Each structure stands twice: as C-alpha cells, then as structure tokens.
Amino acid sequence: MANTLEGIAASKGIAFAKAFVLEQPEMTIEKKEITNQDSEINRFKEAVNSSKEELQIIKDKTLKEMGEDKAEIFSAHLLVLEDPEIIDGVSSKIKEDSVNAEHAMKEISDMYVTMFEGMDNDYMKERASDIRDVSQRILLHLLGVENTSLAAIQEETVVIAEDLTPSDTAQLDLNYVLGFATDIGGRTSHSAIMARSMEIPAVVGTKEATKAVSTGDTIIIDGMEGHVLVNPEQTVVDSYKEKQAEYIRQKEEWAKLVNEKSITTDGHQVELAANIGTPNDLDGVLSNGAEGIGLYRTEFLYMGRNELPSEEEQFEAYKTVLERMEGKPVVIRTLDVGGDKELPYLNLPHELNPFLGFRAIRLCLEEKDMFRTQLRALLRASAFGNLKIMFPMVATLEEFREAKSMVDDVRKDLLKEGQAVAEKVETGIMVEIPSTAAIADLFAKEVDFFSIGTNDLIQYTLAADRMSEKVAHLYQPYHPAILRLVKNVIEAAHKEGKWAGMCGEMAGEETAVPLLLGLGLDEFSMSATSVLPARSQVRSLSKQDTELLAEEAIQLPTSKEVAELVEKKGFIVS
Amino acid sequence: MKEQKYTITNDTGIHARPATQLVNKAGQFSSEVTLEYNGKSVNLKSIMGVMSLGVGKDAEVTIKIEGSDEEEAMKAVDEVVKEGLGE
Numbered sequence: 001m002a003n004t005l006e007g008i009a010a011s012k013g014i015a016f017a018k019a020f021v022l023e024q025p026e027m028t029i030e031k032k033e034i035t036n037q038d039s040e041i042n043r044f045k046e047a048v049n050s051s052k053e054e055l056q057i058i059k060d061k062t063l064k065e066m067g068e069d070k071a072e073i074f075s076a077h078l079l080v081l082e083d084p085e086i087i088d089g090v091s092s093k094i095k096e097d098s099v100n101a102e103h104a105m106k107e108i109s110d111m112y113v114t115m116f117e118g119m120d121n122d123y124m125k126e127r128a129s130d131i132r133d134v135s136q137r138i139l140l141h142l143l144g145v146e147n148t149s150l151a152a153i154q155e156e157t158v159v160i161a162e163d164l165t166p167s168d169t170a171q172l173d174l175n176y177v178l179g180f181a182t183d184i185g186g187r188t189s190h191s192a193i194m195a196r197s198m199e200i201p202a203v204v205g206t207k208e209a210t211k212a213v214s215t216g217d218t219i220i221i222d223g224m225e226g227h228v229l230v231n232p233e234q235t236v237v238d239s240y241k242e243k244q245a246e247y248i249r250q251k252e253e254w255a256k257l258v259n260e261k262s263i264t265t266d267g268h269q270v271e272l273a274a275n276i277g278t279p280n281d282l283d284g285v286l287s288n289g290a291e292g293i294g295l296y297r298t299e300f301l302y303m304g305r306n307e308l309p310s311e312e313e314q315f316e317a318y319k320t321v322l323e324r325m326e327g328k329p330v331v332i333r334t335l336d337v338g339g340d341k342e343l344p345y346l347n348l349p350h351e352l353n354p355f356l357g358f359r360a361i362r363l364c365l366e367e368k369d370m371f372r373t374q375l376r377a378l379l380r381a382s383a384f385g386n387l388k389i390m391f392p393m394v395a396t397l398e399e400f401r402e403a404k405s406m407v408d409d410v411r412k413d414l415l416k417e418g419q420a421v422a423e424k425v426e427t428g429i430m431v432e433i434p435s436t437a438a439i440a441d442l443f444a445k446e447v448d449f450f451s452i453g454t455n456d457l458i459q460y461t462l463a464a465d466r467m468s469e470k471v472a473h474l475y476q477p478y479h480p481a482i483l484r485l486v487k488n489v490i491e492a493a494h495k496e497g498k499w500a501g502m503c504g505e506m507a508g509e510e511t512a513v514p515l516l517l518g519l520g521l522d523e524f525s526m527s528a529t530s531v532l533p534a535r536s537q538v539r540s541l542s543k544q545d546t547e548l549l550a551e552e553a554i555q556l557p558t559s560k561e562v563a564e565l566v567e568k569k570g571f572i573v574s
Numbered sequence: 575m576k577e578q579k580y581t582i583t584n585d586t587g588i589h590a591r592p593a594t595q596l597v598n599k600a601g602q603f604s605s606e607v608t609l610e611y612n613g614k615s616v617n618l619k620s621i622m623g624v625m626s627l628g629v630g631k632d633a634e635v636t637i638k639i640e641g642s643d644e645e646e647a648m649k650a651v652d653e654v655v656k657e658g659l660g661e
Contacts, residue, residue, distance in 0.1 A: 072594075075594055076593075076594050076621065079594055079597055079598070079621040080621055080622065082601075083620045083621050083622050083623075084617055084619055084620050085616075085617060085620040085622045085623050086620075086622055112622055112626065115626055116625070116626070119628050127625060131622070310632070312583065313583070313585065313631065313632075316583075316585070317585070
C-alpha cells in the first residue's frame with residue numbers, strides 16, 4: 001500500500017531502496033535474587049570486557065572511515081565502561097543487595113540517565129543517550145541477546161529505526177546504506193548531524209516510520225522535503241528518479257564553484273558572504289566557499305545564561321572566527337537584543353511595541369559598560385583578522401557618532417594598555433530603519449559601509465509584522481519602496497567610495513540576486529548553504545543585463561509584477 | 575595533600591572532550607583525585623562523576639589530590655586543565 005510519512009528534513013538528497021527496519025532487541029530485565037555474588041560480579045565484568053572489545057572495533061572503524069572527530073564519542077563510551085562509579089557501583093549493588101547483574105546495571109544506568117536528562121544544558125541532556133547506549137550494550141551481553149547488526153547489511157538499503165545511536169551510525173556501511181528515516185529526533189539530534197556529515201539523505205522525527213514500514217518495503221527518502229514514501233507507485237518513482245538526478249547534477253555543478261570567484265559573465269565581481277550565529281557555524285561557511293562573514297550575530301553569546309559574558313569570553317569567540325576566516329572580511333554586529341529578544345538578567349522594561357522600542361544600539365548606548373566590554377573584546381580580536389564592526393538599528397546620525405566615538409576611546413585605552421589592535425577597523429551600520437535609508441547620502445559621509453538588513457527594513461517600511469499571519473501578505477521584499485530604498489542606499493555608498501552589502505534573507509533569494517546585482521550591491525550575505533547556488537546564479541548573469549532589469553523593475557508598481565518580470569526575463573536559472 | 579583552584583574558561587565548560595582527557599590523565603596515578611564544585615565532590619577518575627557535576631563556563635572548581643604520587647599527579651592534571659579548560 002502506498003503511503004507517505006512526513007518528518008523533518010535532516011539531510012539533503014533522495015534515496016531509493018528496500019527498507020531495513022532496525023528492531024529494538026527484546027530485553028526484559030527481571031530482578032532476581034542471587035546467592036553467589038562473586039560469580040555474578042565476574043559475569044558482569046565479562047560482559048563489560050566483551051563490550052569494550054566491541055566498542056574498540058567500532059571506534060577503530062569510525063576513526064578510519066570518518067575521522068578523529070566522530071570517533072571521539074566512542075572514547076567517551078569506552079571511558080564509561082571503565083568508570084569506577086559505574087563499574088564499582090554495579091558491583092557493590094550486586095554484593096550488597098544480592099541482585100542479578102542485569103538489574104544492578106539497569107538501576108545504576110537509569111540513575112545517571114535521569115540525572116543527565118534533568119540537567120539544564122542541552123549538551124548534558126544529550127549525554128544521557130551515551131549512557132543508554134553503553135548500558136544497552138552491556139545488558140545485551142549479559143542477556144546473551146543478539147544485537148540486530150547494521151554492520152551485516154550487504155545490499156542497498158534504507159534504514160528505518162526508532163532512533164540511531166552513535167554506535168548505530170558508526171556501523172553503517174555507506175556502500176549499502178543509502179539513507180535513513182527515524183521516528184524521533186530533530187535537525188540537531190545526533191542522527192541528523194551524522195547524516196549531514198556522511199552526506200546521505202535522512203528524514204527524522206516521522207513519529208511512526210518503524211510502525212508504518214516493514215523490512216523489504218520499497219522506500220523513497222526525500223531529504224529535501226522531509227518525506228518518506230512507502231511502496232510508491234511507478235509514476236512517483238519515475239518523477240523522484242528525475243528529481244534525484246537533477247539534485248545530483250546540480251550538486252556536482254555547485255561543488256565545482258567552492259573556490260571560484262563570484263563574477264558575472266561580463267567580469268563584475270561581488271562578494272558572497274555567510275551569516276553566522278556562533279563560531280560552530282564556521283565549518284559550513286568554509287565548506288560552502290563563502291568569501292567572508294557578512295553578519296555575525298553576537299547575541300547568542302549573551303543568551304541562555306544568567307549574566308553578561310566576560311570580555312575574555314567574547315574575545316575568544318571573535319578571535320576564533322577572525323582567525324579561521326584567514327583575513328577574509330568578517331562583519332560583526334554589536335549586541336542586538338531588547339524588545340522581543342529578551343535577556344532576563346538585564347531587567348529590560350516591558351514594552352507594548354518592542355520592535356519600535358528599547359533595543360539594539362539604543363540599549364547599548366544606555367548600558368555603556370556592557371557596550372564598552374563588547375567593543376574592547378572586538379578591538380582586541382581585530383589583531384587576528386579582517387574585522388568590521390556594525391551597529392544595528394541606527395536611526396540617527398547622533399547614534400552612529402556616539403557609538404563611533406566609543407570605539408575610538410576604547411581603541412585609545414587598549415593602545416595605552418599595550419594591547420594589539422588592527423590599524424584599520426571599518427565601522428558601519430545596518431540599514432534597517434527607513435529614516436536611515438532615506439538619508440543614506442548623509443550617513444555615507446561618515447560610515448565606512450552599509451549593510452541592508454532587509455528583514456526589519458521591509459517590516460518597518462510596510463508597517464507589517466511578518467510574524468502576524470493576517471498581515472504577512474504585506475511583507476513584500478520586492479515592493480517598489482524597498483527596491484528604491486535599496487537603490488538609494490547603494491548609490492549613496494558608492495558616491496562616497498564606500499561599499500554596500502545586504503544581510504537579510506533576501507540576499508540569497510534567486511529572484512533578488514539579479515535585481516540586487518543590477519542595483520550595484522557589493523556584498524551579499526546569506527545562510528552558508530545558499531552561497532554556492534547564488535554563486536552559480538551570479539556566474540550565469542551579465543551585469544549589464546541585470547542593470548537593465550533593475551531599471552525596469554524599479555518602475556513597476558507592485559511586488560508581484562517585479563517578481564514576475566525577473567522570472568519572465570529568464571534570470572532564474574534553476 | 576595537593577589542592578588547586580581553577581576558573582573554567584572553556585566556553586562549553588567541562589564536557590565530554592576535555593572531561594575525557596582529564597579523567598584519562600587522573601587515571602594514570604594511584605593517588606585519589608577529587609573534583610569539587612558547587613559544594614559537591616566527585617572522583618576525578620570517573621567520567622560520569624565529572625560530567626554529572628555539570629561544570630559550566632566561569633565555574634570555580636577545586637581539584638584535590640592525595641596519595642603517594644600526588645606531586646606528579648597535580649602537575650599532570652594542572653597541564654590538562656590549563657591546556658583547554660581554564661586557568
């Protein structure tokens with residue numbers, strides 16, 4: 001029977017194969033009284049030793065096939081097996097309570113699982129699954145139960161499982177396993193992360209895949225849309241085969257562009273940069289060939305904690321990003337919180353209209369100590385790369401001047417202390433308030449650069465909250481007013497010899513890219529995964545054509561007509 | 575007995591990777607090695623013990639070592655902490 005399951009798209013691509021449903025081994029653990037404690041303890045220790053041998057093999061295999069990073073988790077597992085608290089804990093439970101090893105093991109591991117799951121920290125919560133994984137392995141040995149072996153798969157398969165543990169994913173032979181789907185998990189769960197690093201399609205969180213699928217069913221995993229198709233009809237299979245071929249072809253094309261320039265057919269070069277939230281995002285930035293960081297949102301350093309981050313902590317984070325970008329431009333935005341993005345420890349006032357309230361640069365110019373700490377960390381880090389500082393939510397020139405003069409003061413202080421500071425650190429503003437876009441010519445005389453933050457600029461210009469369903473249709477990126485403001489900002493920058501970028505979602509959209517190129521945008525900053533598709537598009541366009549397109553678009557009366565024009569004129573490649 | 579206080583500066587606190595290194599190092603010595611944080615004390619040779627403390631960034635911790643090789647143990651553990659965890 002044909003059936004489609006909906007889940008979370010965890011790793012891109014499309015896979016076709018017969019299903020292999022991973023059964024959870026039946027394990028009933030009964031509490032039994034035992035008389036010979038010493039032999040029970042020996043039995044337990046033997047199970048631990050066999051588990052160790054097994055894990056060592058998995059670890060070596062992972063190390064060889066997937067590298068040190070991925071193998072590290074098994075070092076942690078091995079350490080759990082050598083852990084005095086666990087091993088001695090189980091042994092003394094067997095001795096004192098005269099219970100069987102299975103029961104003692106389960107009690108101890110449940111205790112730790114509960115403890116880790118209760119921790120106020122996502123990382124630690126994830127560790128509960130490590131303990132479960134290890135204790136399951138020991139229990140299987142104790143019970144003499146055969147583990148369904150993923151390693152035994154010898155034909156092309158998609159794996160369907162409730163969840164895949166680290167030891168499961170390490171056993172997947174990628175010659176045969178073409179993709180997987182799980183019942184539980186999200187985009188950041190272990191299985192999803194592994195799927196992306198192994199580059200196989202995966203859908204997680206389907207809730208019922210193991211129930212709906214039987215081993216031997218024909219399965220299509222669509223890792224783009226998050227669908228799992230069970231026993232699809234031939235016509236569906238055919239259309240997915242086409243989709244798969246197209247995806248593979250396109251990916252190959254894109255991959256060739258990692259080290260290429262973002263240059264038009266008539267020789268106009270632009271910078272395609274990536275937006276990041278934490279230094280952890282850098283791997284994706286580098287593997288997707290971004291030419292810089294166009295927006296580093298520093299608020300994540302301040303969120304999910306009880307106090308402000310120290311200068312040192314911020315310095316380390318900024319330095320890491322600057323160093324790893326090896327001299328490529330890195331635009332770091334100073335703290336943008338307040339209003340909707342709350343920091344409980346700042347005790348900010350509740351406002352009726354937080355988007356028009358006390359936030360971002362307005363807050364920073366009030367909380368000068370906090371702001372100064374961030375500026376000190378930024379300028380100290382500037383010695384390690386190509387830093388540009390960007391102030392968010394600037395509405396007036398006074399705000400920029402005040403922030404800039406604080407930067408100058410901090411620089412003087414640091415130099416006096418003998419700290420290294422880069423000679424030139426550009427300071428610019430995010431253009432997201434219509435007043436600023438309107439007098440961009442006046443700003444351009446004083447700032448070093450503009451970066452247009454379209455998400456807010458659109459909602460402020462059209463007075464439409466994009467989170468509000470009823471007015472979401474008014475959130476129009478190609479509204480003539482937006483295009484004209486963008487044009488005004490870019491022209492004002494160029495007139496003063498400055499550069500203009502864009503760091504909203506719009507910068508990576510395929511309808512926007514030709515328009516922005518035609519309007520003369522210098523830097524496009526987007527999510528890392530959009531960089532290669534955008535580069536491929538830029539390289540297919542001629543600057544001259546896009547200029548004509550932009551001229552025409554700017555005269556059109558509605559957002560819809562602009563989008564249609566771009567499409568009709570063939571500027572969208574895919 | 576040897577005793578040393580540290581402030582954890584590592585962004586993610588003592589999590590799996592640094593904890594693994596620390597536990598491995600402590601396990602090489604016969605002395606008793608304990609880690610104290612927030613009024614609780616655990617065996618530094620136990621990964622479960624160490625991780626169960628949930629030591630986050632900026633935490634103040636104390637490491638105590640007692641036994642015949644406490645001198646060398648303190649030196650070795652101190653190196654591991656300073657390499658990646660704190661000061």
